[in-house]
Amino acid sequence: xxxxxxxxxxxxxxxxxxxxxxxxxxxxxxxxxxxxxxxxxxxxxxxxxxxxxxxxxxxxxxxxxxxxxxxxxxxxxxxxxxxxxxxxxxxxxxxxxxxxxxxxxxxxxxxxxxxxxxxxxxxxxxxxxxxxxxxxxxxxxxxxxxxxxxxxxxxxxxxxxxxxxxxxxxxxxxxxxxxxxxxxxxxxxxxxxxxxxxxxxxxxxxxxxxxxxx
Amino acid sequence: xxxxxxxxxxxxxxxxxxxxxxxxxxxxxxxxxxxxxxxxxxxxxxxxxxxxxxxxxxxxxxxxxxxxxxxxxxxxxxxxxxxxxxxxxxxxxxxxxxxxxxxxxxxxxxxxxxxxxxxxxxxxxxxxxxxxxxxxxxxxxxxxxxxxxxxxxxxxxxxxxxxxxxxxxxxxxxxxxxxxxxxxxxxxxxxxxxxxxxxxxxxxxxxxxxxxxx
DNA sequence: TGTACATCAGTGAACGCGCGTTCACTGATGTAC
DNA sequence: TGTACATCAGTGAACGCGCGTTCACTGATGTAC
Numbered sequence: 001x002x003x004x005x006x007x008x009x010x011x012x013x014x015x016x017x018x019x020x021x022x023x024x025x026x027x028x029x030x031x032x033x034x035x036x037x038x039x040x041x042x043x044x045x046x047x048x049x050x051x052x053x054x055x056x057x058x059x060x061x062x063x064x065x066x067x068x069x070x071x072x073x074x075x076x077x078x079x080x081x082x083x084x085x086x087x088x089x090x091x092x093x094x095x096x097x098x099x100x101x102x103x104x105x106x107x108x109x110x111x112x113x114x115x116x117x118x119x120x121x122x123x124x125x126x127x128x129x130x131x132x133x134x135x136x137x138x139x140x141x142x143x144x145x146x147x148x149x150x151x152x153x154x155x156x157x158x159x160x161x162x163x164x165x166x167x168x169x170x171x172x173x174x175x176x177x178x179x180x181x182x183x184x185x186x187x188x189x190x191x192x193x194x195x196x197x198x199x200x201x202x203x204x205x206x207x208x209x210x211x212x213x214x
Numbered sequence: 215x216x217x218x219x220x221x222x223x224x225x226x227x228x229x230x231x232x233x234x235x236x237x238x239x240x241x242x243x244x245x246x247x248x249x250x251x252x253x254x255x256x257x258x259x260x261x262x263x264x265x266x267x268x269x270x271x272x273x274x275x276x277x278x279x280x281x282x283x284x285x286x287x288x289x290x291x292x293x294x295x296x297x298x299x300x301x302x303x304x305x306x307x308x309x310x311x312x313x314x315x316x317x318x319x320x321x322x323x324x325x326x327x328x329x330x331x332x333x334x335x336x337x338x339x340x341x342x343x344x345x346x347x348x349x350x351x352x353x354x355x356x357x358x359x360x361x362x363x364x365x366x367x368x369x370x371x372x373x374x375x376x377x378x379x380x381x382x383x384x385x386x387x388x389x390x391x392x393x394x395x396x397x398x399x400x401x402x403x404x405x406x407x408x409x410x411x412x413x414x415x416x417x418x419x420x421x422x423x424x425x426x427x428x
Numbered sequence: 429t430g431t432a433c434a435t436c437a438g439t440g441a442a443c444g445c446g447c448g449t450t451c452a453c454t455g456a457t458g459t460a461c
Numbered sequence: 462t463g464t465a466c467a468t469c470a471g472t473g474a475a476c477g478c479g480c481g482t483t484c485a486c487t488g489a490t491g492t493a494c
Contacts, residue, residue, distance in 0.1 A: 012437080028335040030245035034481065045481085047438050055481065116393045117334040120326060121242040137397050159417060165410045168394060172407050173383070176390030179330045180382060183351050193386050196379045200414050203373060226470080248448065259448085261471050269448065 013051045015041045020062055025112035029059060029121050059118075060129050066114040067136035074143055077102070088150040089205055095147075096198040104191040110181045113174070137171055144170045148201075155205040166204065173197050227265045229255045234276055239326035243273060243335050273332075274343050280328040281350030288357055291316070302364040303419055309361075310412040314405040317391075324395045324404060327388070351385055358384045362415075369419040380418065387411050 019040040023032040034055065038048050052058045081095035103110075115133050122130050145167035152163060177190035233254040237246040248269065252262050266272045295309035317324075329347050336344050359381035366377060391404035 025334065026337040028242040028244055028338070030242055031335065031338055033479075035479075043437090044439055046440070046483090049482075050436085050438055112334060115397065116330070119393050119397050120239065120331040120334055121245065122396075123240040124242070124245055134397050137394065158422070159413065161410060161413055162406070165406045168403060169387070169407060169410055172390030172394055172403075173386055174390065175393045176386030176388065179333050179389045180351065180386055182336075183329065183333050183348050189382060189386075192376070192379045193383060196375060196383060199373065199375055203417055208372070247446075249446075257470090258472055260450090260473075263449075264469085264471055 012041055012043060012047070016048065016051060016058075017062060017065060020058055021066070021114065022111065024062065025114065025117055028117065029124055056126060056129075059125055060132070063114060063118060063129055063132050063136070067132060067139075070115075070136065071139055071143075073102075074099075074140060078143070078147070087154075088147065089155050092147050092151060093198055093202060096194055096201070100191040100194040100198070103194060104187065106187060108187075109185050110178050110187060110190060112182060113178050116175045116178065140171050141167050144168075151205055157204050158207065159204045161204055166201070169197060169200075226255055226257060226261070230262065230265060230272075231276060231279060234272055235280065235328065236325065238276065239328065239331055242331065243338055270340060270343075273339055274346070277328060277332060277343055277346050277350070281346060281353075284329075284350065285353055285357075287316075288313075288354060292357070292361070301368075302361065303369050306361050306365060307412055307416060310408055310415070314408040314412070317408060318401065318405040320401060322401075323399050324392050324401060326396060327392050330389045330392065354385050355381050358382075365419055371418050372421070373418045375418055380415070383411060383414075 016037050019037050020032060023036065034045060034048050038045055041047075052061065077095050077098050078091075081091045081098055084094050085091045115137055118125065118129070118133050122133070141164075145164060148163045148167055157163075173193045173196075174190070177193040180193075181187055181189040230251050233251045234246060237250065248259060248262050252259055255261075266275065291309050291312050292305075295305045295312055298308050299305045329350055332339065332343070332347050336347070355378075359378060362377045362381055371377075387407045387410075388404070391407040394407075395401055395403040
């Protein structure tokens with residue numbers, strides 16, 4: 001078959017998670033069968049149940065990994081931006097540009113956001129999974145909010161906007177932008193929305209830009 | 215049972231659609247069984263297949279109704295706003311306020327957006343349904359864009375933002391705002407995002423507000 | 429260095445239930461003449 | 462006004478397939494002594 005290279009330990013479980021994530025984002029969790037995952041991973045059904053207690057356990061593992069990964073991505077972007085510019089506002093603006101570029105560089109259509117997918121199927125999952133999803137988005141919200149508050153301490157806001165709402169707007173634009181990117185099959189939509197958000201943030205904290213573009 | 219009142223013609227089909235829409239938004243399309251719908255509607259399985267050719271036909275009917283309904287809601291809000299203020303910018307700002315109020319007045323948690331739900335399960339549907347979803351969101355985009363362009367003709371934009379992106383942002387905020395509203399079980403999130411969008415639109419077209427609030 | 433045991437990463441066969449779909453049929457209402 | 466036929470809105474029974482799950486078992490690798 002496809003396996004010229006030897007299997008490494010932990011490899012199969014990872015492969016199952018990768019296959020499941022892609023399938024869930026295309027068809028939803030209920031329509032993703034264990035059979036198709038094991039076919040893709042090249043093991044038998046019992047092998048699947050060695051790795052996961054039941055299908056709900058797969059859901060939990062999927063979301064745990066996704067949330068952790070997303071947090072790492074955002075933290076990494078903020079860290080890289082902080083290196084480039086230590087001023088909180090300009091660092092944030094750099095981060096948003098990096099973020100937009102990251103989103104623009106995805107191959108093909110956007111894979112989707114597992115949190116949004118789970119949100120629209122949450123009656124399938126137990127309280128633990130729903131709590132995990134909430135906590136994951138809360139974390140994003142908190143990271144943006146902390147940045148915005150640090151900015152506001154140095155640059156008094158010129159518009160009367162609530163910083164919590166402005167922080168939520170980042171998550172909101174990402175989740176909504178992914179939906180539009182997918183529905184229109186146009187990967188430009190999401191990065192453009194992020195850059196528009198960047199424009200909004202700039203306007204909130206900075207006087208109207210000088211005529212020089214960027 | 216629950217039926218003291220007599221059945222009207224077309225009643226059963228409507229009931230099936232209502233039950234299906236609610237179930238799909240809670241669990242996804244694949245996990246919504248025909249059995250649960252007919253149990254709710256009080257008919258037998260064959261009765262279901264009298265109304266719908268197959269399950270895919272239900273999906274199409276569901277989305278057709280949803281898209282038409284959503285278009286009507288938006289058109290109605292714009293029409294009401296136009297009555298209150300014929301200036302394009304102020305009419306638009308009034309419309310956004312009306313929209314935020316409509317979203318704030320929903321009972322319980324937000325029911326969800328069928329377009330977003332379908333977008334995350336689109337491999338379950340045929341091309342026709344996916345096209346319909348695309349067309350539905352395109353329509354929203356076009357309605358917002360037309361308004362923004364009418365505004366720009368009278369109020370030259372003070373910020374260099376693309377009006378297409380600004381139009382998309384409305385759809386984006388709604389879809390993303392619904393996700394956050396649902397995940398946090400906080401119906402405030404979506405209306406607050408809409409009002410923040412309103413603030414952004416105002417800033418794009420109007421000089422900084424006088425100190426008087428609103 | 430050899431042996432005993434434990435753990436890891438699975439196999440293979442069977443399970444029963446729920447699912448979407450089909451088919452022949454029906455009783456009430458509407459329409460043509 | 463009566464009769465024949467058509468349409469509407471379903472019923473009831475059966476179908477087979479795919480699904481998630483269980484259970485006893487296995488061969489390879491790791492660890493204790």
